[in-house]
Structure formats: structure tokens, C-alpha cells
Amino acid sequence: MPSNVILSINAGSSSLKVSVFSYHPHAPSSSHPTPLATIQVTGLTAPPATLRYDRGDHHIKSQPLPETDVTSQESAYEYIIHHLTSDAGLPELSHPDDIEFACHRVVHGGDYDKPVRIDRDTFHRLEELSDLAPLHNAGALTIVKAVHDKCAKASNIAFFDNAFHHTLPEAARTYAIDQKVAKRNKLRKYGFHGLSYAFITRSVAAHLAVPASELNIVALHLGSGASACCIKGGTSIDTSMGLTPLDGLPGATRSGSVDPSLIFHFTHDAGKLSPSSSKGMHITEAEEILNKKSGWQALTGTTDFGAISAKAEQGDAACRLAFDILVDRITDFATEAVADLF
Numbered sequence: 001m002p003s004n005v006i007l008s009i010n011a012g013s014s015s016l017k018v019s020v021f022s023y024h025p026h027a028p029s030s031s032h033p034t035p036l037a038t039i040q041v042t043g044l045t046a047p048p049a050t051l052r053y054d055r056g057d058h059h060i061k062s063q064p065l066p067e068t069d070v071t072s073q074e075s076a077y078e079y080i081i082h083h084l085t086s087d088a089g090l091p092e093l094s095h096p097d098d099i100e101f102a103c104h105r106v107v108h109g110g111d112y113d114k115p116v117r118i119d120r121d122t123f124h125r126l127e128e129l130s131d132l133a134p135l136h137n138a139g140a141l142t143i144v145k146a147v148h149d150k151c152a153k154a155s156n157i158a159f160f161d162n163a164f165h166h167t168l169p170e171a172a173r174t175y176a177i178d179q180k181v182a183k184r185n186k187l188r189k190y191g192f193h194g195l196s197y198a199f200i201t202r203s204v205a206a207h208l209a210v211p212a213s214e215l216n217i218v219a220l221h222l223g224s225g226a227s228a229c230c231i232k233g234g235t236s237i238d239t240s241m242g243l244t245p246l247d248g249l250p251g252a253t254r255s256g257s258v259d260p261s262l263i264f265h266f267t268h269d270a271g272k273l274s275p276s277s278s279k280g281m282h283i284t285e286a287e288e289i290l291n292k293k294s295g296w297q298a299l300t301g302t303t304d305f306g307a308i309s310a311k312a313e314q315g316d317a318a319c320r321l322a323f324d325i326l327v328d329r330i331t332d333f334a335t336e337a338v339a340d341l342f
């Protein structure tokens with residue numbers, strides 16, 4: 001009997017979220033896969049990480065994980081696969097070979113505007129984009145590799161977080177820099193969280209009972225990474241993230257938009273390679289500081305925005321400021337975006 005489990009895998013900057021579906025190879029093409037379970041490890045940047053597991057309509061467990069066990073997207077994936085294949089209540093997935101398709105959210109897909117099956121060539125192309133999504137692509141690719149190495153029958157498919165924004169008008173996606181250099185190095189606004197915006201567009205249109213092509217909204221995706229998107233006629237016409245997910249709204253460890261010359265006044269080492277660079281991913285001190293040592297972490301000492309909002313309400317000044325900064329930046333984007341909708 002052919003294996004028939006589909007995994008949907010979202011390697012976020014602070015979490016790994018996996019949904020398990022079953023799929024009947026001979027079912028009509030109009031039928032949808034059946035959801036079996038969801039499992040997630042959250043709080044990777046605010047240890048201890050937490051496991052949450054739901055099977056069918058049942059919440060099975062929520063528990064903190066030992067701090068040493070799960071510290072990265074890669075170790076979270078190993079933990080999750082072990083957990084799923086050991087669960088007697090989920091007989092459809094009792095061995096990694098039961099997985100037929102592993103569908104990965106890949107944050108930076110460069111010029112790809114549609115999902116692709118990942119082969120050696122696409123894997124290398126996505127690896128080359130790792131420098132442009134330093135908190136994301138490399139982690140997702142370690143999971144692609146784990147599936148390739150350990151799930152004999154699975155195909156890896158990449159779904160790109162920037163693809164929804166391929167409709168950005170030229171003026172919105174072009175930076176005011178030398179266009180020869182921009183074109184050669186593919187320096188433009190890509191935008192991210194597109195899988196989420198595509199879902200929001202479908203869901204809001206269904207809720208309002210209007211065709212997506214008539215939907216005009218400003219949508220927000222607020223998580224460890226935060227962004228906003230202006231959606232006109234169901235398509236993205238502007239979004240707050242840019243060449244990389246660093247641009248736009250601040251996030252858990254990200255500064256968001258700052259004056260581009262600020263970093264040279266912050267440190268004289270801005271252009272040096274950071275010690276956390278690896279053979280496959282080159283990160284300067286500037287990128288390290290702005291991606292990993294800024295945002296809510298730098299302002300309040302935690303990346304947990306739930307805790308920040310609670311403390312802000314209790315009068316904690318640093319948390320109040322962090323909260324107000326987020327509101328200020330969202331309001332800036334939304335005000336401009338609403339004007340673009342008319």
C-alpha cells in the first residue's frame with residue numbers, strides 16, 4: 001500500500017510547527033487531505049521551549065521541554081518526528097517511511113513565485129539565499145535534509161513565503177539605488193509572511209462571502225517576526241518587510257527599519273564577519289546585531305511578547321515602550337497603506 005501522509009512544516013524564527021494530514025492517492029482531485037494532528041515547539045528564543053500536541057479534536061499535551069534537548073529548528077524537528085512516530089494513537093505515521101510529501105515553508109525563495117519540488121539544484125539555490133534570511137532558510141534546509149536522509153519515500157516540496165508578493169508594483173519593490181548593481185545582485189523588496197497573507201486573504205474573503213479579487217485590506221502578521229501587508233483586489237501591493245525579513249516592523253530579536261547608516265555609529269565592527277557565521281552562511285556583525293540582538297529582546301530582556309504586553313499593562317516602563325513602538329510602526333504602515341487602497 002502506498003504511504004499517504006503529508007507533513008506541513010513551518011520553521012519560524014522562534015518555533016517549529018508541523019501539521020500531519022492523510023491523503024488518499026486515488027481520491028478525486030477536488031478532495032482535501034484529512035487533518036490528523038498538529039504539533040509545535042514554540043519559544044526557541046525564550047527557553048524553556050514548549051511542546052503542544054493536538055490529535056484530531058483532542059488536545060493531548062502542553063509541556064515545557066528540557067532546555068538542553070531542543071534549542072534549534074533542527075533539534076525541534078527530530079524531537080517532533082520521534083514524538084509523532086511513537087504515538088500509538090497516530091497509526092498512520094508510525095515510521096518515517098509513511099511520509100509521502102514533506103511541504104516546507106521556505107522564507108526566502110528569491111525569484112521563485114510558485115512551490116517547487118526540492119532536488120539537488122533547488123536545494124543549492126535555496127542555500128545560496130540563506131544569507132538573505134539568516135534566521136530562517138538554513139534552519140528549514142536542515143529539515144529538508146533530515147527528511148531526505150531519513151524518510152526513504154518522501155518528496156520535499158518548498159512553499160515560499162515571498163511568493164505572494166510577486167505582484168508588488170515596480171515602484172514598491174524597487175530601492176532608489178544604482179539599478180545596475182540592484183539588478184545584478186537582485187536587490188529589491190521581496191516581502192515575507194506570504195503564506196500567511198494568502199491564507200488571510202482566502203479566509204477573510206470566505207468570511208465576507210466576496211471573491212478574493214474584490215478584497216481590499218491591510219493585514220498584519222504579528223509573531224516573532226512581524227509584518228504588515230496592503231492587499232488590493234486580493235493581491236499584495238505593498239508590504240513592510242524588504243530584501244530580507246529584517247526590514248519594517250521590529251520583532252522579537254530584530255530592529256525592523258532603522259536609518260541605514262545607524263549601524264556604523266552603533267559599532268565600528270559593522271562590516272566584520274560575525275563569529276556565528278558558518279561555511280554556508282555569512283553574517284556580518286551588523287546583521288548579527290540587527291537580526292539577533294535588537295527588538296523586544298534588546299528593549300525588555302525577553303522575546304515573549306505575551307509577557308511584554310502583560311507587564312506593559314502592569315506599568316513596566318520598558319515593556320510599555322516596546323508595546324508603544326510596535327503600535328507606532330504599525331500605525332505608520334497602515335495609514336499609508338489605507339491611502340494606497342483608494
Ligand SMILES: Nc1ncnc2c1ncn2[C@@H]1O[C@H](COP(=O)(O)OP(=O)(O)O)[C@@H](O)[C@H]1O
Pocket residue numbers: 011012013014015016042222223224225252303304305306307309
Ligand atoms: N496572545 C498573545 N499575545 C501576545 N503575544 C503573543 C500571544 N501569543 C503568542 N504571542 C507571541 O508571538 C510570538 C511567537 O510568534 P510565532 O509567529 O508563533 O513565532 P515564529 O515567528 O517562530 O513563527 C511570541 O513572542 C509569543 O509570545
Ligand SMILES: CC(=O)OP(=O)(O)O
Pocket residue numbers: 011012013014107161192193223224225226245
Ligand atoms: C519571515 C519571518 O519573519 O518569519 P517568522 O515570523 O516565522 O520569524
Ligand SMILES: [Mg+2]
Pocket residue numbers: 012013223224
Ligand atoms: Mg511564524
